[in-house]
Amino acid sequence: MFKKDVYIERRKKLKQKVNGGLIVILGNDEAAMNYPGNDYLFRQDSSFLYYFGLDMPGLTGIIDLDNDKEYIFGDDVDLEDIIWMGPQPSMKELSYNVGVKNSFPTNELSDFLKKAKASGQKIHTLPFYRGDNIIRFADLLGINHKETEAYVSKELILAIIEMRNIKDKYEIEELEKAAAIGYEMHVTAMKMCKPGVYEREISGVLEGITRTHDGMISFPVILSQHGETLHNHYHGNMLEEGKLMLTDAGAETTMHYASDFTRTIPVGGKFTERQKDIYNIVLAANNNAREMTKPGVPYIDVHTEAVKTIVQGLNDLGIMQGNVDEAVQAGAHAMFMPHGLGHPMGLDVHDMEGLGENLVGYDEEIKRSTLFGFSGLRFGKRVQEGNVLTNEPGCYFIPELIEKWQNEKKFEQFINYDKVNEYIGFGGIRLEDDILVTSDGCRILGKRIPITVDEVEKTMNS
Ligand code: GLY
Numbered sequence: 001m002f003k004k005d006v007y008i009e010r011r012k013k014l015k016q017k018v019n020g021g022l023i024v025i026l027g028n029d030e031a032a033m034n035y036p037g038n039d040y041l042f043r044q045d046s047s048f049l050y051y052f053g054l055d056m057p058g059l060t061g062i063i064d065l066d067n068d069k070e071y072i073f074g075d076d077v078d079l080e081d082i083i084w085m086g087p088q089p090s091m092k093e094l095s096y097n098v099g100v101k102n103s104f105p106t107n108e109l110s111d112f113l114k115k116a117k118a119s120g121q122k123i124h125t126l127p128f129y130r131g132d133n134i135i136r137f138a139d140l141l142g143i144n145h146k147e148t149e150a151y152v153s154k155e156l157i158l159a160i161i162e163m164r165n166i167k168d169k170y171e172i173e174e175l176e177k178a179a180a181i182g183y184e185m186h187v188t189a190m191k192m193c194k195p196g197v198y199e200r201e202i203s204g205v206l207e208g209i210t211r212t213h214d215g216m217i218s219f220p221v222i223l224s225q226h227g228e229t230l231h232n233h234y235h236g237n238m239l240e241e242g243k244l245m246l247t248d249a250g251a252e253t254t255m256h257y258a259s260d261f262t263r264t265i266p267v268g269g270k271f272t273e274r275q276k277d278i279y280n281i282v283l284a285a286n287n288n289a290r291e292m293t294k295p296g297v298p299y300i301d302v303h304t305e306a307v308k309t310i311v312q313g314l315n316d317l318g319i320m321q322g323n324v325d326e327a328v329q330a331g332a333h334a335m336f337m338p339h340g341l342g343h344p345m346g347l348d349v350h351d352m353e354g355l356g357e358n359l360v361g362y363d364e365e366i367k368r369s370t371l372f373g374f375s376g377l378r379f380g381k382r383v384q385e386g387n388v389l390t391n392e393p394g395c396y397f398i399p400e401l402i403e404k405w406q407n408e409k410k411f412e413q414f415i416n417y418d419k420v421n422e423y424i425g426f427g428g429i430r431l432e433d434d435i436l437v438t439s440d441g442c443r444i445l446g447k448r449i450p451i452t453v454d455e456v457e458k459t460m461n462s
Contacts, residue, residue, distance in 0.1 A: 001053045001097065001255070002170050008099035010163065011051055011063055011070060017159035020065050021122030024113070024151075025051060026133050027059035027074075041216055046347035047126055047160055047355075049256055053098040060109055061100075066121060071102040073109040110140045117141060124153030126160070129354045157355045164352055165344060165360070166386035172436060172445075174257035175346070175388060179434060179446025181213050181251035182259035186449045189223070189247045190459045193239060195268050199223050200235035202247075210251040218258035218349040222248035227264055227428035228396045230339060241268045244275060244427045250349060250434075258349040260390050261449055262432035269460035271453055278395050279429055279453060281313030285393035286431045286451075289341060293383060293391070293435060293442040298366055300380035303341035306393045307333040307373065311414075314395070319423070322414045332414035334373025335405055336397075342390035343378035345434055350378065351388070383437045388445065392432030397423040 014023070027048040030039040044055045052061035052072060059074040072095045077088045095103035104112070117123060123141075128134045128148060138145040167175065185206045192202045203223040210217050224232035225239055227246025239245060245267055250259035264282075266275060285306040292302050311333050314320040320327060320336075327333060344351040344360060352360045361379035362368050369375055379389060402424065406417045434445040450459040 001055070004053075004097055004099040006168075006170055007051060007053045011099075013163060014051065014159055015063060015065055015068070017162065018065055018124065018153075018156055021124050021153075022113075022116050023063040023065065023156060024123060024125045024137075025061040025063075026125070026137060027052070027054070027057065027061065028130060029057045029132055029136075031130070031132075043216075044256065046256065046352070047164075049347055050160075050164060052100070054094055055256070056094075058106065060106075062112075064116075064121075069102060070100045071104060071112075072098075072100045073104050073106050073112075075106050110142070113140050114142060122153075123151050124156040125151045126157065127152050127354055127356065154359075157359055161352055161355060161360050164346060166384060167346060167388050167436070168386075171257060171346065172388075174253050174255050175259070175434070175436070175445050177253045178215075178218070178251050178257050178259035179261075181210060181215065181253070182249070182261045182434075183446055183449050185209050185249050185251065186247060186261055186263050187459060189245075189249075190263070190265055190450065190456065191462075193245050193265055193267055193269070193460060195239055195241040197239050198235070199225065199237050199239065199245070202245075203235045203249075206247070206249050213251065214254045215252045215256075218250040218252045218260055222246070222262075225267060225427065227430065228398045228426075230394075230396070230428070230430075239267045242272065243267045244429065246428060246430060248430065248432065252349075256347055258345050258347070258351075259434055259446070260345055260349050260432065261434065262392055262394075262430040263449055263451065263456070264427075264429040264431065265456050265460060269457055271457065274426070275429075276453055277317055278313075278426070279431075281310055281317075282393055282395050282429045282431050283451060284313065285309040286391055286433065289391050289393060290433070290435060290442060290444070293389070293437060294440060295385050295437060296382055298380060298382050299341065299361075299389065300366060300369075300374070300377060302383075303374070303377050303380070304328060306341050307337055310337050310393060310395055317419075318416055319419045320414055321416050327411070327414040328373075330411065330414065331371045331373040332411040335401060335411070335415060335420075336395045337393060338373060338376060338396070338398075338401070339392075339394065340374075340377030340379075342392050342432075342435075345388050345390055353378070383442075385437050385439050387437040389435055389437070389442075390432055391435050392430055394428060394430035396428030396430075397426045398428075399424050 062071040248262040
């Protein structure tokens with residue numbers, strides 16, 4: 001947990017951004033795996049963590065804007081709990097640690113909220129993403145679950161997005177820690193990536209590394225020698241010499257700040273010439289994107305530049321053809337890079353996605369495109385100092401997509417299908433760093449994981 005002043009200051013700022021009413025931020029509860037008491041690893045709600053810091057189930061944070069008061073509702077443990085879980089700090093102590101003076105037991109929350117509602121106070125809450133919290137909120141207010149949506153407040157959402165999109169120095173320190181764990185994960189994957197090893201042996205070790213740092217994975221590990229499937233969670237293949245292994249994996253620190261890196265490496269430790277050709281195109285797209293990212297530049301423009309680099313490289317290899325700008329404008333590049341260049345990252349690996357992707361990544365000036373090849377970009381607006389984003393261009397040969405477009409004779413002026421078909425079975429390459437936007441550019445968070453052909457081969461063979 002950060003020092004209590006951090007949370008006090010954040011709530012103070014939030015109060016200045018929301019115009020009256022009662023802000024209700026529900027923390028999460030335990031989620032049962034297969035029976036009550038046998039739970040998934042607990043994950044607190046990220047906005048609750050941001051404003052109230054406490055990382056335990058069963059809590060609700062309240063900011064009463066009209067009376068300038070803050071509350072945490074939650075229960076002290078009883079003797080039975082102590083027998084099973086050991087002694088725990090009281091709710092008073094916990095609340096004090098995050099600068100909240102008023103703490104009350106959960107059974108007083110419903111009356112508190114109903115009174116506020118009856119007095120005409122506006123109640124602001126955040127979008128729900130867990131069923132139990134919808135039921136909880138409905139029960140607390142004595143409403144039907146279908147009515148809960150009416151309490152989701154765009155004013156509150158926008159205020160939170162404005163704050164969480166700009167990382168402060170404490171958050172950057174945490175993000176650097178998450179990056180260091182990510183570095184360890186990816187270098188370990190490089191050293192383990194040998195023919196005959198099963199993907200699951202590596203993904204299991206990577207997940208274990210996050211636990212040894214008292215954290216967890218920031219999303220389920222993507223690791224496969226079928227990297228053409230963007231989010232491949234099947235880890236049952238035995239690695240074969242000559243294939244590429246794509247690993248997209250990151251960690252959450254104890255405080256739940258994330259990292260998210262992708263590297264694509266040759267099984268056995270040596271890239272073929274053909275692999276190097278595509279790899280270096282993706283690497284150039286990554287480097288160009290980073291060089292271009294600075295305050296004021298729309299990330300949609302950075303995305304466009306990255307895909308142009310990919311198209312130019314594929315033109316040079318004879319896989320694509322024709323005018324690069326026209327190919328990109330038409331969306332022909334989406335055959336090879338169907339996803340966006342990156343997304344915001346922070347307490348969530350896709351930061352604040354639960355608050356609404358378009359509210360986080362777009363604004364009045366820059367609206368989300370619906371064109372395949374651009375529509376997948378989660379963050380398109382102008383970047384600001386303090387934004388943390390991923391930079392993750394890729395190039396994939398997806399047999400089903402190639403077959404469909406070829407049958408439709410789609411973009412024949414830009415795509416040389418005869419040549420593309422030679423790459424069926426190649427897989428996919430993605431190279432992802434996490435970047436922090438600075439006052440005059442951006443920098444990579446953490447020490448850069450080996451990324452050039454030489455660096456990767458040396459690491460794999462060391
Ligand atoms: N790196 C996984 C994701 O962005 O969803």
